[in-house]
Amino acid sequence: MNGNHKDNDQELEQAIMTFQVITDTHVTADPQHVHNRNLDRALKDIIAVSKDSIGIMHVGDVTDHGFEREFTELHRILSENEDGLPKLLYAVGNHDVGLGVWEKRISKFLTETGMSAPYHTHWIKGYHFIFLGTEKGLQNFCDLSEEQLKWLDGKLSEQASLDKPIFLFLHQPLMDTVAGSYVEQDWYGVTQDEPLRAILAKYPQAILFTGHTHWELEAEHTMADGQETMPAMFNASSVAYLWTDDDEHKAGSQGYYVEVYADKVLVKGRDFITRRWIQEAQFQVEYKQ
Structure with missing residues:
Protein backbone atom coordinates (compact mmCIF):
# COMPACT_ATOMS: atom_id res chain seq x y z
CA MET A 1 0.00 0.00 0.00
CA ASN A 2 1.17 3.47 -0.82
CA GLY A 3 -0.39 6.80 0.16
CA ASN A 4 0.24 10.20 -1.35
CA HIS A 5 -1.34 13.41 -2.54
CA LYS A 6 -3.46 13.00 -5.62
CA ASP A 7 -2.26 14.78 -8.75
CA ASN A 8 -4.47 17.12 -10.77
CA ASP A 9 -5.03 14.78 -13.72
CA GLN A 10 -8.69 14.14 -14.32
CA GLU A 11 -9.79 10.65 -13.41
CA LEU A 12 -11.22 9.02 -16.54
CA GLU A 13 -11.64 5.59 -14.98
CA GLN A 14 -15.07 4.82 -13.57
CA ALA A 15 -15.11 4.41 -9.80
CA ILE A 16 -16.39 1.09 -8.44
CA MET A 17 -18.20 3.03 -5.73
CA THR A 18 -18.20 6.34 -3.92
CA PHE A 19 -19.10 7.25 -0.36
CA GLN A 20 -18.66 10.13 2.08
CA VAL A 21 -17.09 10.38 5.52
CA ILE A 22 -18.39 13.00 7.94
CA THR A 23 -17.95 13.38 11.67
CA ASP A 24 -18.55 15.59 14.70
CA THR A 25 -21.83 17.12 13.59
CA HIS A 26 -22.70 18.01 17.21
CA VAL A 27 -26.39 18.55 16.46
CA THR A 28 -28.05 20.72 19.11
CA ALA A 29 -31.67 21.28 20.17
CA ASP A 30 -31.71 24.69 18.45
CA PRO A 31 -32.83 24.43 14.80
CA GLN A 32 -30.95 27.63 13.95
CA HIS A 33 -27.68 26.66 15.61
CA VAL A 34 -24.68 26.80 13.27
CA HIS A 35 -23.96 23.11 13.87
CA ASN A 36 -27.42 22.14 12.65
CA ARG A 37 -27.23 24.45 9.66
CA ASN A 38 -23.80 23.06 8.78
CA LEU A 39 -25.13 19.51 8.75
CA ASP A 40 -27.96 20.62 6.48
CA ARG A 41 -25.40 22.22 4.13
CA ALA A 42 -23.23 19.11 4.11
CA LEU A 43 -26.13 16.81 3.25
CA LYS A 44 -27.30 19.11 0.46
CA ASP A 45 -23.77 19.17 -0.96
CA ILE A 46 -23.53 15.37 -0.92
CA ILE A 47 -26.92 14.96 -2.60
CA ALA A 48 -25.93 17.41 -5.34
CA VAL A 49 -22.37 16.20 -5.95
CA SER A 50 -22.50 12.43 -5.41
CA LYS A 51 -25.75 11.05 -6.80
CA ASP A 52 -24.32 7.51 -6.95
CA SER A 53 -23.06 7.45 -3.35
CA ILE A 54 -23.46 4.10 -1.60
CA GLY A 55 -23.58 5.75 1.83
CA ILE A 56 -22.48 8.40 4.30
CA MET A 57 -20.19 7.07 7.03
CA HIS A 58 -20.57 9.17 10.20
CA VAL A 59 -17.62 8.83 12.59
CA GLY A 60 -19.34 9.94 15.79
CA ASP A 61 -20.34 12.87 17.99
CA VAL A 62 -23.58 12.89 16.06
CA THR A 63 -25.15 15.07 18.77
CA HIS A 75 -34.19 13.43 12.36
CA ARG A 76 -35.74 16.71 11.21
CA ILE A 77 -32.62 17.58 9.21
CA LEU A 78 -32.40 14.08 7.71
CA SER A 79 -36.10 14.14 6.84
CA GLU A 80 -35.83 17.51 5.10
CA ASN A 81 -33.02 16.09 2.95
CA GLU A 82 -34.39 12.59 2.39
CA ASP A 83 -34.87 12.97 -1.38
CA GLY A 84 -31.66 11.53 -2.82
CA LEU A 85 -29.95 11.17 0.58
CA PRO A 86 -27.61 8.15 0.80
CA LYS A 87 -27.97 5.76 3.74
CA LEU A 88 -26.10 6.81 6.88
CA LEU A 89 -24.07 4.43 9.03
CA TYR A 90 -22.82 5.65 12.41
CA ALA A 91 -19.92 5.23 14.80
CA VAL A 92 -20.51 6.28 18.40
CA GLY A 93 -18.73 9.36 19.79
CA SER A 107 -29.36 2.27 24.16
CA LYS A 108 -30.63 5.71 23.18
CA PHE A 109 -27.89 6.16 20.58
CA LEU A 110 -28.50 2.78 18.99
CA THR A 111 -32.26 3.28 18.90
CA GLU A 112 -32.00 6.72 17.30
CA THR A 113 -29.36 5.77 14.72
CA GLY A 114 -30.62 2.28 13.92
CA MET A 115 -27.23 0.70 14.56
CA SER A 116 -27.16 -2.80 16.06
CA ALA A 117 -24.36 -2.36 18.62
CA PRO A 118 -21.44 -0.05 19.55
CA TYR A 119 -19.45 -1.95 16.93
CA HIS A 120 -20.84 -3.40 13.70
CA THR A 121 -19.85 -4.50 10.22
CA HIS A 122 -21.27 -4.18 6.70
CA TRP A 123 -20.42 -5.61 3.28
CA ILE A 124 -21.15 -3.15 0.47
CA LYS A 125 -20.42 -3.98 -3.16
CA GLY A 126 -17.96 -6.62 -2.02
CA TYR A 127 -16.02 -4.25 0.29
CA HIS A 128 -15.86 -4.51 4.07
CA PHE A 129 -16.94 -1.54 6.23
CA ILE A 130 -16.17 -1.99 9.93
CA PHE A 131 -17.29 0.39 12.68
CA LEU A 132 -15.66 0.34 16.12
CA GLY A 133 -16.93 2.08 19.24
CA THR A 134 -16.46 2.67 22.93
CA GLU A 135 -18.10 0.33 25.42
CA LYS A 136 -17.83 2.75 28.33
CA GLY A 137 -19.18 6.27 28.71
CA LEU A 138 -15.83 8.04 29.05
CA GLN A 139 -15.45 11.81 28.77
CA ASN A 140 -12.95 11.77 25.90
CA PHE A 141 -11.39 8.34 25.39
CA CYS A 142 -12.97 5.23 23.93
CA ASP A 143 -12.65 1.87 25.64
CA LEU A 144 -12.66 -1.28 23.49
CA SER A 145 -13.37 -4.57 25.24
CA GLU A 146 -11.22 -7.65 24.68
CA GLU A 147 -14.27 -9.17 23.02
CA GLN A 148 -14.47 -6.28 20.55
CA LEU A 149 -10.77 -6.51 19.74
CA LYS A 150 -11.06 -10.25 19.06
CA TRP A 151 -14.14 -9.57 16.94
CA LEU A 152 -12.21 -6.96 14.97
CA ASP A 153 -9.31 -9.31 14.32
CA GLY A 154 -11.71 -11.93 13.03
CA LYS A 155 -13.67 -9.51 10.87
CA LEU A 156 -10.53 -8.04 9.31
CA SER A 157 -9.46 -11.52 8.26
CA GLU A 158 -12.69 -12.22 6.35
CA GLN A 159 -11.92 -12.40 2.61
CA ALA A 160 -8.85 -10.25 3.32
CA SER A 161 -6.51 -9.48 0.42
CA LEU A 162 -3.62 -7.02 0.25
CA ASP A 163 -4.92 -5.62 -3.03
CA LYS A 164 -8.36 -4.75 -1.63
CA PRO A 165 -9.03 -2.03 0.95
CA ILE A 166 -10.95 -2.57 4.17
CA PHE A 167 -12.67 0.55 5.50
CA LEU A 168 -12.57 1.19 9.26
CA PHE A 169 -14.33 3.89 11.27
CA LEU A 170 -13.62 4.87 14.89
CA HIS A 171 -14.36 8.17 16.58
CA GLN A 172 -11.07 8.60 18.48
CA PRO A 173 -7.68 8.43 16.73
CA LEU A 174 -4.68 6.47 17.89
CA MET A 175 -2.01 8.54 19.63
CA ASP A 176 0.57 10.35 17.48
CA THR A 177 -0.99 9.44 14.15
CA VAL A 178 -3.23 12.04 12.48
CA ALA A 179 -3.74 15.77 13.01
CA GLY A 180 -4.88 16.57 16.53
CA SER A 181 -3.80 13.18 17.93
CA TYR A 182 -0.32 14.15 19.08
CA VAL A 183 0.41 13.97 22.79
CA GLU A 184 0.86 17.71 23.15
CA GLN A 185 -2.47 18.30 21.40
CA ASP A 186 -4.26 16.05 23.89
CA TRP A 187 -7.00 14.75 21.55
CA TYR A 188 -5.91 11.17 20.95
CA GLY A 189 -8.05 8.71 22.81
CA VAL A 190 -8.03 4.88 22.61
CA THR A 191 -7.51 3.18 25.97
CA GLN A 192 -6.34 0.02 24.21
CA ASP A 193 -3.99 1.90 21.89
CA GLU A 194 -1.25 -0.77 21.75
CA PRO A 195 -3.54 -3.83 21.36
CA LEU A 196 -5.45 -2.06 18.59
CA ARG A 197 -2.22 -1.16 16.79
CA ALA A 198 -1.08 -4.78 17.00
CA ILE A 199 -4.25 -5.95 15.25
CA LEU A 200 -4.19 -3.21 12.59
CA ALA A 201 -0.54 -3.95 11.80
CA LYS A 202 -1.64 -7.27 10.33
CA TYR A 203 -3.89 -5.52 7.80
CA PRO A 204 -1.98 -2.71 6.09
CA GLN A 205 -4.58 -2.68 3.31
CA ALA A 206 -7.10 -1.16 5.73
CA ILE A 207 -7.97 2.55 5.76
CA LEU A 208 -8.98 4.03 9.12
CA PHE A 209 -11.10 7.19 9.34
CA THR A 210 -11.32 8.96 12.71
CA GLY A 211 -12.88 12.16 14.04
CA HIS A 212 -12.87 13.69 17.53
CA THR A 213 -10.12 16.29 17.03
CA HIS A 214 -11.95 18.68 14.64
CA TRP A 215 -8.54 19.50 13.12
CA GLU A 216 -9.04 21.20 9.75
CA LEU A 217 -8.10 19.21 6.65
CA GLU A 218 -5.51 21.82 5.66
CA ALA A 219 -3.47 20.93 8.75
CA GLU A 220 -0.32 18.83 8.75
CA HIS A 221 -0.72 15.08 9.29
CA THR A 222 -4.29 14.96 8.02
CA MET A 223 -3.22 11.61 6.57
CA ALA A 224 -0.90 9.20 8.37
CA ASP A 225 0.49 6.75 5.83
CA GLY A 226 1.49 3.40 7.29
CA GLN A 227 3.89 2.64 4.41
CA GLU A 228 2.99 -1.07 4.28
CA THR A 229 3.37 -1.59 8.04
CA MET A 230 0.11 -0.01 9.25
CA PRO A 231 -3.14 1.09 7.64
CA ALA A 232 -3.44 4.55 6.15
CA MET A 233 -5.25 6.76 8.68
CA PHE A 234 -7.28 9.89 7.98
CA ASN A 235 -8.47 12.66 10.26
CA ALA A 236 -11.99 13.43 9.03
CA SER A 237 -12.18 16.94 10.58
CA SER A 238 -15.71 18.12 11.55
CA VAL A 239 -18.98 19.25 10.04
CA ALA A 240 -19.81 21.48 13.04
CA TYR A 241 -16.63 23.56 13.51
CA LEU A 242 -12.89 23.27 12.97
CA TRP A 243 -9.64 23.41 14.98
CA THR A 244 -6.20 24.52 13.79
CA ASP A 245 -2.53 23.65 14.32
CA ASP A 246 -2.34 26.90 16.31
CA ASP A 247 -4.75 25.26 18.78
CA GLU A 248 -7.55 27.67 17.91
CA HIS A 249 -11.24 27.33 17.13
CA LYS A 250 -12.20 28.08 13.53
CA ALA A 251 -15.60 28.39 11.89
CA GLY A 252 -16.06 25.92 9.07
CA SER A 253 -17.45 22.58 7.96
CA GLN A 254 -15.50 19.81 6.21
CA GLY A 255 -15.54 16.14 5.29
CA TYR A 256 -14.43 13.58 2.70
CA TYR A 257 -15.67 12.21 -0.58
CA VAL A 258 -14.12 8.77 -1.16
CA GLU A 259 -13.81 7.11 -4.59
CA VAL A 260 -12.88 3.43 -4.80
CA TYR A 261 -11.12 2.04 -7.88
CA ALA A 262 -9.65 -1.38 -8.61
CA ASP A 263 -6.10 -0.33 -7.71
CA LYS A 264 -6.50 2.80 -5.58
CA VAL A 265 -8.72 4.84 -3.30
CA LEU A 266 -9.06 8.61 -3.68
CA VAL A 267 -9.85 10.54 -0.50
CA ILE A 273 -19.50 25.95 3.29
CA THR A 274 -17.86 27.08 0.05
CA ARG A 275 -18.79 23.81 -1.73
CA ARG A 276 -15.24 23.50 -3.04
CA TRP A 277 -12.56 20.84 -2.94
CA ILE A 278 -9.74 21.42 -0.43
CA GLN A 279 -6.59 21.25 -2.53
CA GLU A 280 -4.33 20.49 0.45
CA ALA A 281 -6.47 17.43 1.24
CA GLN A 282 -6.59 15.38 -1.98
CA PHE A 283 -5.07 11.96 -1.30
CA GLN A 284 -4.50 8.71 -3.14
CA VAL A 285 -3.94 5.31 -1.54
CA GLU A 286 -2.60 2.79 -4.04
CA TYR A 287 -2.83 -1.00 -3.91
CA LYS A 288 -0.55 -3.51 -5.58
CA GLN A 289 -2.18 -5.69 -8.26
Missing part, protein backbone atom coordinates in the same frame (compact mmCIF):
# COMPACT_ATOMS: atom_id res chain seq x y z
CA ASP A 64 -23.72 17.56 21.23
CA HIS A 65 -24.93 15.75 24.37
CA GLY A 66 -26.99 12.75 23.29
CA PHE A 67 -30.22 14.47 24.42
CA GLU A 68 -33.69 13.60 23.13
CA ARG A 69 -34.24 17.05 21.61
CA GLU A 70 -30.94 16.83 19.75
CA PHE A 71 -31.90 13.54 18.14
CA THR A 72 -35.25 15.11 17.25
CA GLU A 73 -33.34 17.83 15.40
CA LEU A 74 -31.14 15.23 13.71
CA ASN A 94 -17.96 10.45 23.33
CA HIS A 95 -20.46 13.35 23.11
CA ASP A 96 -23.19 10.86 22.22
CA VAL A 97 -22.74 8.60 25.26
CA GLY A 98 -20.30 10.26 27.68
CA LEU A 99 -22.90 11.73 30.04
CA GLY A 100 -25.12 9.87 32.49
CA VAL A 101 -25.73 6.12 32.79
CA TRP A 102 -23.87 4.19 30.09
CA GLU A 103 -26.56 1.57 29.48
CA LYS A 104 -29.23 4.22 28.92
CA ARG A 105 -27.01 6.41 26.76
CA ILE A 106 -25.82 3.68 24.42
CA LYS A 268 -10.99 14.05 -1.40
CA GLY A 269 -11.35 16.78 1.20
CA ARG A 270 -14.44 18.96 0.78
CA ASP A 271 -15.41 22.35 2.22
CA PHE A 272 -19.16 22.19 2.78
Whole structure:
Protein backbone atom coordinates (compact mmCIF):
# COMPACT_ATOMS: atom_id res chain seq x y z
CA MET A 1 0.00 0.00 0.00
CA ASN A 2 1.17 3.47 -0.82
CA GLY A 3 -0.39 6.80 0.16
CA ASN A 4 0.24 10.20 -1.35
CA HIS A 5 -1.34 13.41 -2.54
CA LYS A 6 -3.46 13.00 -5.62
CA ASP A 7 -2.26 14.78 -8.75
CA ASN A 8 -4.47 17.12 -10.77
CA ASP A 9 -5.03 14.78 -13.72
CA GLN A 10 -8.69 14.14 -14.32
CA GLU A 11 -9.79 10.65 -13.41
CA LEU A 12 -11.22 9.02 -16.54
CA GLU A 13 -11.64 5.59 -14.98
CA GLN A 14 -15.07 4.82 -13.57
CA ALA A 15 -15.11 4.41 -9.80
CA ILE A 16 -16.39 1.09 -8.44
CA MET A 17 -18.20 3.03 -5.73
CA THR A 18 -18.20 6.34 -3.92
CA PHE A 19 -19.10 7.25 -0.36
CA GLN A 20 -18.66 10.13 2.08
CA VAL A 21 -17.09 10.38 5.52
CA ILE A 22 -18.39 13.00 7.94
CA THR A 23 -17.95 13.38 11.67
CA ASP A 24 -18.55 15.59 14.70
CA THR A 25 -21.83 17.12 13.59
CA HIS A 26 -22.70 18.01 17.21
CA VAL A 27 -26.39 18.55 16.46
CA THR A 28 -28.05 20.72 19.11
CA ALA A 29 -31.67 21.28 20.17
CA ASP A 30 -31.71 24.69 18.45
CA PRO A 31 -32.83 24.43 14.80
CA GLN A 32 -30.95 27.63 13.95
CA HIS A 33 -27.68 26.66 15.61
CA VAL A 34 -24.68 26.80 13.27
CA HIS A 35 -23.96 23.11 13.87
CA ASN A 36 -27.42 22.14 12.65
CA ARG A 37 -27.23 24.45 9.66
CA ASN A 38 -23.80 23.06 8.78
CA LEU A 39 -25.13 19.51 8.75
CA ASP A 40 -27.96 20.62 6.48
CA ARG A 41 -25.40 22.22 4.13
CA ALA A 42 -23.23 19.11 4.11
CA LEU A 43 -26.13 16.81 3.25
CA LYS A 44 -27.30 19.11 0.46
CA ASP A 45 -23.77 19.17 -0.96
CA ILE A 46 -23.53 15.37 -0.92
CA ILE A 47 -26.92 14.96 -2.60
CA ALA A 48 -25.93 17.41 -5.34
CA VAL A 49 -22.37 16.20 -5.95
CA SER A 50 -22.50 12.43 -5.41
CA LYS A 51 -25.75 11.05 -6.80
CA ASP A 52 -24.32 7.51 -6.95
CA SER A 53 -23.06 7.45 -3.35
CA ILE A 54 -23.46 4.10 -1.60
CA GLY A 55 -23.58 5.75 1.83
CA ILE A 56 -22.48 8.40 4.30
CA MET A 57 -20.19 7.07 7.03
CA HIS A 58 -20.57 9.17 10.20
CA VAL A 59 -17.62 8.83 12.59
CA GLY A 60 -19.34 9.94 15.79
CA ASP A 61 -20.34 12.87 17.99
CA VAL A 62 -23.58 12.89 16.06
CA THR A 63 -25.15 15.07 18.77
CA ASP A 64 -23.72 17.56 21.23
CA HIS A 65 -24.93 15.75 24.37
CA GLY A 66 -26.99 12.75 23.29
CA PHE A 67 -30.22 14.47 24.42
CA GLU A 68 -33.69 13.60 23.13
CA ARG A 69 -34.24 17.05 21.61
CA GLU A 70 -30.94 16.83 19.75
CA PHE A 71 -31.90 13.54 18.14
CA THR A 72 -35.25 15.11 17.25
CA GLU A 73 -33.34 17.83 15.40
CA LEU A 74 -31.14 15.23 13.71
CA HIS A 75 -34.19 13.43 12.36
CA ARG A 76 -35.74 16.71 11.21
CA ILE A 77 -32.62 17.58 9.21
CA LEU A 78 -32.40 14.08 7.71
CA SER A 79 -36.10 14.14 6.84
CA GLU A 80 -35.83 17.51 5.10
CA ASN A 81 -33.02 16.09 2.95
CA GLU A 82 -34.39 12.59 2.39
CA ASP A 83 -34.87 12.97 -1.38
CA GLY A 84 -31.66 11.53 -2.82
CA LEU A 85 -29.95 11.17 0.58
CA PRO A 86 -27.61 8.15 0.80
CA LYS A 87 -27.97 5.76 3.74
CA LEU A 88 -26.10 6.81 6.88
CA LEU A 89 -24.07 4.43 9.03
CA TYR A 90 -22.82 5.65 12.41
CA ALA A 91 -19.92 5.23 14.80
CA VAL A 92 -20.51 6.28 18.40
CA GLY A 93 -18.73 9.36 19.79
CA ASN A 94 -17.96 10.45 23.33
CA HIS A 95 -20.46 13.35 23.11
CA ASP A 96 -23.19 10.86 22.22
CA VAL A 97 -22.74 8.60 25.26
CA GLY A 98 -20.30 10.26 27.68
CA LEU A 99 -22.90 11.73 30.04
CA GLY A 100 -25.12 9.87 32.49
CA VAL A 101 -25.73 6.12 32.79
CA TRP A 102 -23.87 4.19 30.09
CA GLU A 103 -26.56 1.57 29.48
CA LYS A 104 -29.23 4.22 28.92
CA ARG A 105 -27.01 6.41 26.76
CA ILE A 106 -25.82 3.68 24.42
CA SER A 107 -29.36 2.27 24.16
CA LYS A 108 -30.63 5.71 23.18
CA PHE A 109 -27.89 6.16 20.58
CA LEU A 110 -28.50 2.78 18.99
CA THR A 111 -32.26 3.28 18.90
CA GLU A 112 -32.00 6.72 17.30
CA THR A 113 -29.36 5.77 14.72
CA GLY A 114 -30.62 2.28 13.92
CA MET A 115 -27.23 0.70 14.56
CA SER A 116 -27.16 -2.80 16.06
CA ALA A 117 -24.36 -2.36 18.62
CA PRO A 118 -21.44 -0.05 19.55
CA TYR A 119 -19.45 -1.95 16.93
CA HIS A 120 -20.84 -3.40 13.70
CA THR A 121 -19.85 -4.50 10.22
CA HIS A 122 -21.27 -4.18 6.70
CA TRP A 123 -20.42 -5.61 3.28
CA ILE A 124 -21.15 -3.15 0.47
CA LYS A 125 -20.42 -3.98 -3.16
CA GLY A 126 -17.96 -6.62 -2.02
CA TYR A 127 -16.02 -4.25 0.29
CA HIS A 128 -15.86 -4.51 4.07
CA PHE A 129 -16.94 -1.54 6.23
CA ILE A 130 -16.17 -1.99 9.93
CA PHE A 131 -17.29 0.39 12.68
CA LEU A 132 -15.66 0.34 16.12
CA GLY A 133 -16.93 2.08 19.24
CA THR A 134 -16.46 2.67 22.93
CA GLU A 135 -18.10 0.33 25.42
CA LYS A 136 -17.83 2.75 28.33
CA GLY A 137 -19.18 6.27 28.71
CA LEU A 138 -15.83 8.04 29.05
CA GLN A 139 -15.45 11.81 28.77
CA ASN A 140 -12.95 11.77 25.90
CA PHE A 141 -11.39 8.34 25.39
CA CYS A 142 -12.97 5.23 23.93
CA ASP A 143 -12.65 1.87 25.64
CA LEU A 144 -12.66 -1.28 23.49
CA SER A 145 -13.37 -4.57 25.24
CA GLU A 146 -11.22 -7.65 24.68
CA GLU A 147 -14.27 -9.17 23.02
CA GLN A 148 -14.47 -6.28 20.55
CA LEU A 149 -10.77 -6.51 19.74
CA LYS A 150 -11.06 -10.25 19.06
CA TRP A 151 -14.14 -9.57 16.94
CA LEU A 152 -12.21 -6.96 14.97
CA ASP A 153 -9.31 -9.31 14.32
CA GLY A 154 -11.71 -11.93 13.03
CA LYS A 155 -13.67 -9.51 10.87
CA LEU A 156 -10.53 -8.04 9.31
CA SER A 157 -9.46 -11.52 8.26
CA GLU A 158 -12.69 -12.22 6.35
CA GLN A 159 -11.92 -12.40 2.61
CA ALA A 160 -8.85 -10.25 3.32
CA SER A 161 -6.51 -9.48 0.42
CA LEU A 162 -3.62 -7.02 0.25
CA ASP A 163 -4.92 -5.62 -3.03
CA LYS A 164 -8.36 -4.75 -1.63
CA PRO A 165 -9.03 -2.03 0.95
CA ILE A 166 -10.95 -2.57 4.17
CA PHE A 167 -12.67 0.55 5.50
CA LEU A 168 -12.57 1.19 9.26
CA PHE A 169 -14.33 3.89 11.27
CA LEU A 170 -13.62 4.87 14.89
CA HIS A 171 -14.36 8.17 16.58
CA GLN A 172 -11.07 8.60 18.48
CA PRO A 173 -7.68 8.43 16.73
CA LEU A 174 -4.68 6.47 17.89
CA MET A 175 -2.01 8.54 19.63
CA ASP A 176 0.57 10.35 17.48
CA THR A 177 -0.99 9.44 14.15
CA VAL A 178 -3.23 12.04 12.48
CA ALA A 179 -3.74 15.77 13.01
CA GLY A 180 -4.88 16.57 16.53
CA SER A 181 -3.80 13.18 17.93
CA TYR A 182 -0.32 14.15 19.08
CA VAL A 183 0.41 13.97 22.79
CA GLU A 184 0.86 17.71 23.15
CA GLN A 185 -2.47 18.30 21.40
CA ASP A 186 -4.26 16.05 23.89
CA TRP A 187 -7.00 14.75 21.55
CA TYR A 188 -5.91 11.17 20.95
CA GLY A 189 -8.05 8.71 22.81
CA VAL A 190 -8.03 4.88 22.61
CA THR A 191 -7.51 3.18 25.97
CA GLN A 192 -6.34 0.02 24.21
CA ASP A 193 -3.99 1.90 21.89
CA GLU A 194 -1.25 -0.77 21.75
CA PRO A 195 -3.54 -3.83 21.36
CA LEU A 196 -5.45 -2.06 18.59
CA ARG A 197 -2.22 -1.16 16.79
CA ALA A 198 -1.08 -4.78 17.00
CA ILE A 199 -4.25 -5.95 15.25
CA LEU A 200 -4.19 -3.21 12.59
CA ALA A 201 -0.54 -3.95 11.80
CA LYS A 202 -1.64 -7.27 10.33
CA TYR A 203 -3.89 -5.52 7.80
CA PRO A 204 -1.98 -2.71 6.09
CA GLN A 205 -4.58 -2.68 3.31
CA ALA A 206 -7.10 -1.16 5.73
CA ILE A 207 -7.97 2.55 5.76
CA LEU A 208 -8.98 4.03 9.12
CA PHE A 209 -11.10 7.19 9.34
CA THR A 210 -11.32 8.96 12.71
CA GLY A 211 -12.88 12.16 14.04
CA HIS A 212 -12.87 13.69 17.53
CA THR A 213 -10.12 16.29 17.03
CA HIS A 214 -11.95 18.68 14.64
CA TRP A 215 -8.54 19.50 13.12
CA GLU A 216 -9.04 21.20 9.75
CA LEU A 217 -8.10 19.21 6.65
CA GLU A 218 -5.51 21.82 5.66
CA ALA A 219 -3.47 20.93 8.75
CA GLU A 220 -0.32 18.83 8.75
CA HIS A 221 -0.72 15.08 9.29
CA THR A 222 -4.29 14.96 8.02
CA MET A 223 -3.22 11.61 6.57
CA ALA A 224 -0.90 9.20 8.37
CA ASP A 225 0.49 6.75 5.83
CA GLY A 226 1.49 3.40 7.29
CA GLN A 227 3.89 2.64 4.41
CA GLU A 228 2.99 -1.07 4.28
CA THR A 229 3.37 -1.59 8.04
CA MET A 230 0.11 -0.01 9.25
CA PRO A 231 -3.14 1.09 7.64
CA ALA A 232 -3.44 4.55 6.15
CA MET A 233 -5.25 6.76 8.68
CA PHE A 234 -7.28 9.89 7.98
CA ASN A 235 -8.47 12.66 10.26
CA ALA A 236 -11.99 13.43 9.03
CA SER A 237 -12.18 16.94 10.58
CA SER A 238 -15.71 18.12 11.55
CA VAL A 239 -18.98 19.25 10.04
CA ALA A 240 -19.81 21.48 13.04
CA TYR A 241 -16.63 23.56 13.51
CA LEU A 242 -12.89 23.27 12.97
CA TRP A 243 -9.64 23.41 14.98
CA THR A 244 -6.20 24.52 13.79
CA ASP A 245 -2.53 23.65 14.32
CA ASP A 246 -2.34 26.90 16.31
CA ASP A 247 -4.75 25.26 18.78
CA GLU A 248 -7.55 27.67 17.91
CA HIS A 249 -11.24 27.33 17.13
CA LYS A 250 -12.20 28.08 13.53
CA ALA A 251 -15.60 28.39 11.89
CA GLY A 252 -16.06 25.92 9.07
CA SER A 253 -17.45 22.58 7.96
CA GLN A 254 -15.50 19.81 6.21
CA GLY A 255 -15.54 16.14 5.29
CA TYR A 256 -14.43 13.58 2.70
CA TYR A 257 -15.67 12.21 -0.58
CA VAL A 258 -14.12 8.77 -1.16
CA GLU A 259 -13.81 7.11 -4.59
CA VAL A 260 -12.88 3.43 -4.80
CA TYR A 261 -11.12 2.04 -7.88
CA ALA A 262 -9.65 -1.38 -8.61
CA ASP A 263 -6.10 -0.33 -7.71
CA LYS A 264 -6.50 2.80 -5.58
CA VAL A 265 -8.72 4.84 -3.30
CA LEU A 266 -9.06 8.61 -3.68
CA VAL A 267 -9.85 10.54 -0.50
CA LYS A 268 -10.99 14.05 -1.40
CA GLY A 269 -11.35 16.78 1.20
CA ARG A 270 -14.44 18.96 0.78
CA ASP A 271 -15.41 22.35 2.22
CA PHE A 272 -19.16 22.19 2.78
CA ILE A 273 -19.50 25.95 3.29
CA THR A 274 -17.86 27.08 0.05
CA ARG A 275 -18.79 23.81 -1.73
CA ARG A 276 -15.24 23.50 -3.04
CA TRP A 277 -12.56 20.84 -2.94
CA ILE A 278 -9.74 21.42 -0.43
CA GLN A 279 -6.59 21.25 -2.53
CA GLU A 280 -4.33 20.49 0.45
CA ALA A 281 -6.47 17.43 1.24
CA GLN A 282 -6.59 15.38 -1.98
CA PHE A 283 -5.07 11.96 -1.30
CA GLN A 284 -4.50 8.71 -3.14
CA VAL A 285 -3.94 5.31 -1.54
CA GLU A 286 -2.60 2.79 -4.04
CA TYR A 287 -2.83 -1.00 -3.91
CA LYS A 288 -0.55 -3.51 -5.58
CA GLN A 289 -2.18 -5.69 -8.26
